[in-house]
Amino acid sequence: MKQSNLFTKTVKENPKDEKSLNAQLLIRAGFVDKLSSGVYTFLPLGLRVIKNIEKIVREEMDNIGAQEILMPSLHPKENWEITGRWGVEEMFKIKDEEMGLGWTHEEIITPLMKKHILSSKDLPKYVYQIQAKFRNEPRAKSGLLRGREFIMKDLYSFHENENDLDDYYEKVKKAYFRVYERCELKTYLTLASGGTFSEYSHEFQTITSAGEDTIYICDKCGLAINKEIKKDICPNCQSDKFKEEKAIEVGNIFKLKTKYSEPFQMKNVLMGCYGLGITRLMGSIVEVCNDEKGMIWPNSIAPFSIHLIDLENSKKAEEIYKILQNQNYEVLYDDRVEKTAGEKFNDCDLIGIPLRIVVSKKTGEDMVEIKKRGEDQTQLINIKDLIKNVERLLQ
């Protein structure tokens, strides 16, 4: 994409009404726009990141046999009365009080699957969606970390017996770790309260000062324990040494067992539910991956892989743009003629694309300069060797 066509602009000053780092950087760089508290528009750069994260999540969900669907956001009251959750304060309700906006989807998925699971022969089944959730938060905060409207992947599984639920639960756990690994985000498996229907649930927590949770990480085995269920001894390895950290929950998996199947008279079906906040994951990555100049995106989810900067309005840059595109690299090509070198470099650092290629008079006829975001070292390379070097540096 040519940057001259990108309709968004970067801004130098931090927005006055955002204190959290992820919101400040994402707004300044033109990834998101705030509509109201906890409600954001995803602009072209931000949407590309969302799509990249979703792609990873879809691949990992499909990989464990889950089938994707899309459920409505608008929910009839009667479904929620069946489980006694119509009164939950988080729910946005439509004026006539006969419909509400979905903040989770057990009330929809359970009767849906009841139509298709007619006997134990139809089990197990795994179904997920990626969709906007609405929660009337008493206090939206921290940019993308706690919104009133946000994108979430929710997976629901249906089983004949507890062993089968347990097996699948472990598969999901592994799939979640693969998602975070591919996003290059270190997460800790964390024991959390399981509500009334299970001893524990499992959270996936990322360490950041922007987080709202406090977790204790076992020195010996690395399992973390949420402060809400504070234990003195690690249930996994019996060690009593922990490190306290602030963290943000980027995923949560639950064994629901019959909590929702029973009210909908889905006899002898056990359920699990598995949430992963797409937009929260994006915000968390920004909180973790940045420096004083801006964001530093992992290559797997960056809006583009390469930021090509032209400082001399040359045919040469245009040619390099074509060469890179022919090799299927996603390139943001800064072809803006009216911008100074300083502005281009600062925008580049703020946006945080993994690899920067500069074309200028200084680089000479056959050479370009190449540099990784987050590193100071630049190198001059011959255009003949460009693809080879790009390949190497993006690994």
Next chain:
RNA sequence: CGGGGCAUAGUGAAACGGCUAUCACGAGUCUUUUGGGAAGAUUUAUUCUGAGUUCGAAUCUCAGUGCCCCGACCA
């Protein structure tokens, strides 16, 4: 939902109850520029809304709305 704070140009800031509401950046036009936000000229406002106090309100009071932060809440 309890507590605290804030609301002025596109963005960020300034202005004792008193002069034509100031500055920087951005954006538009023109000229000169181009390796870390360049220079000059010129253009860019219903001071959140409503009421009140006052000779006079961006400034004080009340109400509303919005936003931020702390806490509570977060299947």
